[in-house]
Amino acid sequence: MSYYKKLEQHARKLSRLDHLSAICGWDQAAMMPSGGAEARSEAMAELAVISHELSTAPYLEEWFASAEKENLTDEQRVSLAALKRQWMMHNILPAELVEQKSLLGSQCEHAWRTQRPANDWEGFKKNLEPVVELARQEAAIRSKATGLSLYDALLDLYEPGMTTEVLDRIFADVKTWLPQLIQDVQNKQQAESIEPLTSTFPIEQQKALSLNVMKLLNFDFDHGRLDISTHPFCGGVPTDVRITTRYDEADFTSALMGVIHETGHARYEQGLPKQWRDLPVGQARSMGIHESQSLFFEMQLSRNVDFAQQLAPLAQQTFGRGSDTALTAENINAINTRVKPGYIRVDADEVTYPAHVILRYEIERDLIERKIEVTDIPVIWDEKMQAYLGIDTKGNFKDGCMQDIHWTDGSFGYFPSYTLGAMYAAQFMAAMKQTVDVKSAITSGDLSPVFAWLEANVWSKGCTLSTDELVKQATGETLNPKYFQAHLNSRYL
Amino acid sequence: MSYYKKLEQHARKLSRLDHLSAICGWDQAAMMPSGGAEARSEAMAELAVISHELSTAPYLEEWFASAEKENLTDEQRVSLAALKRQWMMHNILPAELVEQKSLLGSQCEHAWRTQRPANDWEGFKKNLEPVVELARQEAAIRSKATGLSLYDALLDLYEPGMTTEVLDRIFADVKTWLPQLIQDVQNKQQAESIEPLTSTFPIEQQKALSLNVMKLLNFDFDHGRLDISTHPFCGGVPTDVRITTRYDEADFTSALMGVIHETGHARYEQGLPKQWRDLPVGQARSMGIHESQSLFFEMQLSRNVDFAQQLAPLAQQTFGRGSDTALTAENINAINTRVKPGYIRVDADEVTYPAHVILRYEIERDLIERKIEVTDIPVIWDEKMQAYLGIDTKGNFKDGCMQDIHWTDGSFGYFPSYTLGAMYAAQFMAAMKQTVDVKSAITSGDLSPVFAWLEANVWSKGCTLSTDELVKQATGETLNPKYFQAHLNSRYL
Ligand SMILES: [Zn+2]
Ligand SMILES: [Zn+2]
Numbered sequence: 001m002s003y004y005k006k007l008e009q010h011a012r013k014l015s016r017l018d019h020l021s022a023i024c025g026w027d028q029a030a031m032m033p034s035g036g037a038e039a040r041s042e043a044m045a046e047l048a049v050i051s052h053e054l055s056t057a058p059y060l061e062e063w064f065a066s067a068e069k070e071n072l073t074d075e076q077r078v079s080l081a082a083l084k085r086q087w088m089m090h091n092i093l094p095a096e097l098v099e100q101k102s103l104l105g106s107q108c109e110h111a112w113r114t115q116r117p118a119n120d121w122e123g124f125k126k127n128l129e130p131v132v133e134l135a136r137q138e139a140a141i142r143s144k145a146t147g148l149s150l151y152d153a154l155l156d157l158y159e160p161g162m163t164t165e166v167l168d169r170i171f172a173d174v175k176t177w178l179p180q181l182i183q184d185v186q187n188k189q190q191a192e193s194i195e196p197l198t199s200t201f202p203i204e205q206q207k208a209l210s211l212n213v214m215k216l217l218n219f220d221f222d223h224g225r226l227d228i229s230t231h232p233f234c235g236g237v238p239t240d241v242r243i244t245t246r247y248d249e250a251d252f253t254s255a256l257m258g259v260i261h262e263t264g265h266a267r268y269e270q271g272l273p274k275q276w277r278d279l280p281v282g283q284a285r286s287m288g289i290h291e292s293q294s295l296f297f298e299m300q301l302s303r304n305v306d307f308a309q310q311l312a313p314l315a316q317q318t319f320g321r322g323s324d325t326a327l328t329a330e331n332i333n334a335i336n337t338r339v340k341p342g343y344i345r346v347d348a349d350e351v352t353y354p355a356h357v358i359l360r361y362e363i364e365r366d367l368i369e370r371k372i373e374v375t376d377i378p379v380i381w382d383e384k385m386q387a388y389l390g391i392d393t394k395g396n397f398k399d400g401c402m403q404d405i406h407w408t409d410g411s412f413g414y415f416p417s418y419t420l421g422a423m424y425a426a427q428f429m430a431a432m433k434q435t436v437d438v439k440s441a442i443t444s445g446d447l448s449p450v451f452a453w454l455e456a457n458v459w460s461k462g463c464t465l466s467t468d469e470l471v472k473q474a475t476g477e478t479l480n481p482k483y484f485q486a487h488l489n490s491r492y493l
Numbered sequence: 494m495s496y497y498k499k500l501e502q503h504a505r506k507l508s509r510l511d512h513l514s515a516i517c518g519w520d521q522a523a524m525m526p527s528g529g530a531e532a533r534s535e536a537m538a539e540l541a542v543i544s545h546e547l548s549t550a551p552y553l554e555e556w557f558a559s560a561e562k563e564n565l566t567d568e569q570r571v572s573l574a575a576l577k578r579q580w581m582m583h584n585i586l587p588a589e590l591v592e593q594k595s596l597l598g599s600q601c602e603h604a605w606r607t608q609r610p611a612n613d614w615e616g617f618k619k620n621l622e623p624v625v626e627l628a629r630q631e632a633a634i635r636s637k638a639t640g641l642s643l644y645d646a647l648l649d650l651y652e653p654g655m656t657t658e659v660l661d662r663i664f665a666d667v668k669t670w671l672p673q674l675i676q677d678v679q680n681k682q683q684a685e686s687i688e689p690l691t692s693t694f695p696i697e698q699q700k701a702l703s704l705n706v707m708k709l710l711n712f713d714f715d716h717g718r719l720d721i722s723t724h725p726f727c728g729g730v731p732t733d734v735r736i737t738t739r740y741d742e743a744d745f746t747s748a749l750m751g752v753i754h755e756t757g758h759a760r761y762e763q764g765l766p767k768q769w770r771d772l773p774v775g776q777a778r779s780m781g782i783h784e785s786q787s788l789f790f791e792m793q794l795s796r797n798v799d800f801a802q803q804l805a806p807l808a809q810q811t812f813g814r815g816s817d818t819a820l821t822a823e824n825i826n827a828i829n830t831r832v833k834p835g836y837i838r839v840d841a842d843e844v845t846y847p848a849h850v851i852l853r854y855e856i857e858r859d860l861i862e863r864k865i866e867v868t869d870i871p872v873i874w875d876e877k878m879q880a881y882l883g884i885d886t887k888g889n890f891k892d893g894c895m896q897d898i899h900w901t902d903g904s905f906g907y908f909p910s911y912t913l914g915a916m917y918a919a920q921f922m923a924a925m926k927q928t929v930d931v932k933s934a935i936t937s938g939d940l941s942p943v944f945a946w947l948e949a950n951v952w953s954k955g956c957t958l959s960t961d962e963l964v965k966q967a968t969g970e971t972l973n974p975k976y977f978q979a980h981l982n983s984r985y986l
Contacts, residue, residue, distance in 0.1 A: 016539035017539065019533070020514075020517050023516070023520055031718065033715050035713070035715035035732060036716060036729075036730070039733065040512070042512075043509040043510070043512035047510070050510075050543060220528070221526060222526050222527055236529075237529070237532060239532040240532065
């Protein structure tokens with residue numbers, strides 16, 4: 001057997017273990033009773049050890065060296081590069097640092113769960129400092145191995161090819177127009193009244209509505225399912241994608257829009273190239289591209305009055321509220337497009353969301369590059385919230401710099417993906433509209449032309465192209481944030 | 494670290510992989526959409542390979558030899574014996590035979606799924622013959638390694654300590670009184686009329702009833718859950734037991750009694766000794782003892798008029814049928830204790846069930862000992878069905894010798910466990926009644942004294958005692974089938 005084939009086989013083995021880990025992880029969040037937690041963690045950790053041993057097996061270095069000398073097809077060469085990237089990612093860090101990171105990260109996260117509600121910044125700071133220190137060490141090691149700058153070396157984990165240079169430029173541009181836009185939209189929306197949702201929306205009915213909307217979005221129920229968890233996510237494996245939501249009986253739109261978002265993630269996974277199943281080259285391109293698909297579904301496709309016209313009759317029928325004036329298409333759309341600056345990123349609307357991300361990006365970049373320290377975070381946080389969103393967070397740590405889980409376990413470099421996703425989504429939509437009549441597709445209720453475009457241009461590509469190349473082939477140019485700005489202006493002004 | 498401790502650690506590792514396999518297996522049966530099947534099988538097979546490699550690691554032989562020379566506590570010595578038994582079970586068979594068995598078994602089973610409905614004995618026979626041949630080879634290898642007779646060496650997989658000699662004696666006794674008893678009970682029940690169940694029992698309500706009855710049986714919902722699958726089972730792990738049922742809208746009693754049965758299996762698992770979690774000595778004693786717990790719950794505890802008096806108001810309330818005369822305690826009990834010889838083992842009542850088991854035992858014992866061949870099965874099957882149950886199965890293979898899945902995948906030696914379980918259950922109940930007022934416990938709705946007895950005498954023992962010793966300590970004597978006979982006589986005559 002060729003060394004390339006041996007590497008493929010090895011990767012498939014790892015992917016199959018990941019499969020079991022993904023299903024048991026989903027079960028942990030969606031099905032497991034609390035008493036099962038301890039033994040489950042032990043079992044998952046055991047599998048992680050086995051996976052890590054396989055990923056870092058000493059014979060792999062020689063296999064890669066030999067495979068690179070083999071006579072490979074172009075496709076195999078691309079696949080080999082993806083295999084090698086995955087292998088290097090696993091092997092760059094010394095085992096001791098990986099262990100420390102996992103240990104300090106889970107300690108910090110565990111304490112955070114009580115420190116956050118208690119607004120205990122001083123307590124949290126003590127745990128976060130060593131986590132940041134480790135992240136800096138990790139950045140230094142990755143930087144040395146990849147030749148990237150410190151922060152870029154972490155960014156590379158989630159957004160291969162993206163750099164601080166590009167982000168600084170793009171976000172600087174956003175900052176020139178976003179605060180004013182937020183102001184203008186609020187002024188405009190002041191004149192528009194929203195009919196508030198009343199009474200309750202039973203969970204069983206919300207579930208039925210969710211399933212119906214997933215059908216409208218061509219979710220493949222033969223390869224996936226919808227369940228409930230405290231923190232909604234898209235998990236499982238491409239052949240069996242598990243999405244979750246949580247239902248608020250007072251407001252059906254939150255779960256509904258969440259389900260549409262996760263359905264976007266899910267259809268990307270379901271649409272990945274089947275010939276590359278279980279291999280790195282067959283996986284999703286990046287976190288930003290993944291988020292571009294969920295935000296395409298949620299923001300580009302669904303938060304407009306045409307789509308609301310599809311949702312409204314389904315909602316009226318499911319809840320048996322044909323004459324509820326809060327459930328008209330216009331009112332649902334007004335709810336879905338309301339802009340209001342707030343403390344919490346995960347509750348933010350489409351317009352204010354980038355401000356939350358840019359703020360976090362600027363702080364974590366400077367933290368990793370040792371330009372600021374953990375102790376400086378609250379003051380900087382407050383300054384930026386004032387500047388970008390006009391919100392005062394002084395002394396309010398729990399709804400300020402302590403609100404996210406990302407930093408507690410050392411995931412620095414992840415935040416930009418959210419706004420990159422929103423930008424890619426807007427750019428994809430603009431390009432799609434050149435050849436697809438999206439409005440007619442929505443109005444007709446047959447969205448297949450929209451999905452055919454995404455499948456051909458994004459999903460089926462897996463990881464065979466760089467992000468830049470993927471976006472260029474799909475839209476004619478690399479990332480251009482003007483589409484996002486144009487989208488916000490056109491929808492909200 | 495001592496070699497004993499190393500072996501413990503090794504066993505815990507294996508048990509944690511089994512944990513993931515159990516949860517993913519449950520998911521496969523209860524949650525997974527059909528399109529996920531192929532990748533899931535591959536993932537489970539990959540884990541099985543890793544488990545097998547670990548179970549048969551070459552260093553273990555030396556570890557066992559060294560551990561046996563160590564200074565161990567009595568408890569550790571018992572644990573070491575259980576560890577060694579498990580290790581030997583995995584290592585006796587040559588890898589080639591294991592592979593062949595798995596391959597031919599799944600081929601035979603796969604074909605059986607269409608051959609059975611088509612009543613295609615000739616087709617099935619061709620696949621079953623090599624499966625039986627492999628089972629004979631397996632028996633020969635195990636017999637050589639253990640010193641047991643051919644069939645006993647297979648029986649030992651499910652019922653360590655049980656022998657053909659004991660089974661022959663016990664079943665010979667049963668055959669002297671069972672056919673007449675079946676006749677007598679039928680004659681008696683002819684005079685008793687049953688009010689048939691009418692209309693439908695919605696699944697959601699049946700589920701609510703099941704959960705209520707599980708609560709009555711003190712199922713620990715913090716360490717387990719109830720779901721739906723085509724073939725009901727008890728799976729998961731002791732800290733998180735997953736039981737399943739299937740609902741028949743025309744007859745709520747079938748799912749209900751099934752749930753009670755699986756709850757018995759589940760409470761045994763939930764009650765296993767926590768200090769031995771993840772080690773062989775902490776596992777259930779045997780298949781027969783496991784079945785004794787499910788049958789204790791289903792047959793001993795629940796199929797009587799006192800328990801029906803607990804069930805009836807719950808059922809009436811859940812289904813909103815307070816005045817349905819089919820849902821009185823007396824009628825539910827009449828349904829639950831109806832005796833009627835039939836073709837199908839899994840549908841058989843408590844009285845006729847042993848006949849189905851004895852028939853299968855006699856055939857598989859003679860098959861393994863090469864006294865008969867596969868081609869002889871239908872004629873023998875028919876003779877025994879006529880003799881034990883007065884039923885003609887000539888030409889009806891699908892409801893005759895092709896009805897069970899057990900032989901298709903080579904699980905010879907399993908069938909006796911069902912009737913051993915029924916006998917142990919009757920013996921446990923007789924012993925329990927010496928110190929526990931079972932009738933009052935049922936009538937009061939507080940069954941905890943019953944469960945306290947089972948926990949103290951069976952569940953908490955795990956695998957620390959031999960089956961004979963367990964039963965002797967619990968009941969004062971080893972297996973004595975007269976308790977089963979007395980139970981049937983007292984309930985049905
Ligand atoms: Zn997302
Ligand atoms: Zn059972």
